[in-house]
Amino acid sequence: MRSLKKKRRIQVIALAAGALVLSTGIIGYAMRDGINLFRSPSQVVEAPPGPSETFRIGGLVEEGSLVRGRGEAITFRVTDGNAAVPVTYAGILPDLFGEGQGMVGTGRYVDGTFEATEILAKHDESYMPAEVIDALEAQGVYVDPDATAGSSAGN
Template sequence: MKSLKKQRRIQIIIAAAVALLLAAVLIGYGFRDGINLYRAPTQVMEEPPAPGEVFRLGGLVEADSLTRGQGETVSFSVTDGAHVIPVRFTGVLPDLFEEGQGMIGTGEMQGEVFVATEILAKHDENYMPREVADSLKEAGVYEVPGS
């Protein structure tokens, strides 16, 4: 009788270990493309990303840098006050996207140009993504509104 209980306990432990391993593999598989690290233009210049690495680039859209190309292609520059990165995006920009405002784009570097697949813009007058505000504060360019 005791050996049967012992055998059953071992089976349950093995089944739980397999279930835990399977859960960990599924979580890892789900996150493989879902984790995009944020970088400011200064970080991109100091530590260039690996070829094909998808990441998020954020900063302020540089004044007078927005140019519209063929079709839905748009080019502009993003700055954190210290460095400037040219950006190319094909698609429809968010309604609140404009020069001098904060933005975050997801994409990859192709040569010296960041090619974005998605652009996010502020959602009201006072909002700036935390990562963008932090990187601009480090560069000494951004002050918190109301302070």
């Protein structure tokens, strides 16, 4: 009788461990395309990702680099102040997208060019994505305009 209880307990533990491994595998499989790491242009130039890796890049659209091609083809360079990466995109850009403005793009880095599948731009004059601010601050390029305004406003 005692060995039967022990056998059942081992079976239940083995079944639970198997279910845990299976559910972890299913979750990992489902999230494989949903996780996109953020990189600054300096990080991309320093350690280029493989052409099959989807990631997000962000920074400022370099002044004088925006070129509109035929149809919806657009090329520009995104910079963080230390490095710039060429970007190609085929699609309609957000209304507030422009040179000198913050942007985040999702896509792949193929043959030295970031091929974007999605471009996001700030939604008003003062907004910039947090990842872009962090990358620009790390390079010493970005200064928070609210830092000086906030101290004089008495907040």
